[in-house]
Amino acid sequence: MDSNTGPSPSEINPETYDAWFKKTVGRYADKAEKRLIAKFFRIRPGGICLDAGCGTGHFTAVLLESGESVIALDRSFDMIKYARSRHHIVDLVQGNVEALPFVADSFDTIVMFTVLEFLEEPRAALAEILRILKPSGQFVIGFLNRRSPWGILRQVADCWETFIGGTPVCTVGAEF
Numbered sequence: 001m002d003s004n005t006g007p008s009p010s011e012i013n014p015e016t017y018d019a020w021f022k023k024t025v026g027r028y029a030d031k032a033e034k035r036l037i038a039k040f041f042r043i044r045p046g047g048i049c050l051d052a053g054c055g056t057g058h059f060t061a062v063l064l065e066s067g068e069s070v071i072a073l074d075r076s077f078d079m080i081k082y083a084r085s086r087h088h089i090v091d092l093v094q095g096n097v098e099a100l101p102f103v104a105d106s107f108d109t110i111v112m113f114t115v116l117e118f119l120e121e122p123r124a125a126l127a128e129i130l131r132i133l134k135p136s137g138q139f140v141i142g143f144l145n146r147r148s149p150w151g152i153l154r155q156v157a158d159c160w161e162t163f164i165g166g167t168p169v170c171t172v173g174a175e176f
Helices: 014-022 024-040 058-064 077-087 122-132 149-163
Strands: 048-052 069-074 092-094 107-113 133-142
Touching: 014 024, 014 077, 024 058, 024 133, 048 058, 048 122, 058 069, 058 077, 058 107, 069 077, 077 092, 107 122, 122 133
Parallel strands: 048 069, 048 107, 069 092, 107 133
Antiparallel strands: none
16 A cells, blocks of 8 residues: 555455445546547457456446457456456456566557556556557556546545545536
């Protein structure tokens, strides 16, 4: 656990992690993040996609709807087990994004959502991504910026819920 970011997603109970998407702030984030996936994720006919750091498989399930073949990877056995049972994801691999278990030039598309900011060696992970991404491939990354208005809003909402109870009602007009 990093004292600046809290526990990494792989240190959280999978049910607790997925339950966040049912909260007011989580539903808003989920909608915005899925909108961004639709905007930036390009389907490659016959392509192979890696969801690097898939967690519970929440976004892997969305990627599978694209028709591209998707392999999901996470370092947490509990997250992989949950993803398999909850979202019926078949192609799951337990592994570390800082030392990926794939040969060079394996993937047409690699997505990494809220992973990089929790890593000990983010540069190693990026080097691994570039190693296994085909030369004409695409890399879609999403990360949390703690100092952005969205990051601050999440921190306030989490504190509110923890110390006061319930979720504060707020409207954010920014496109993420």
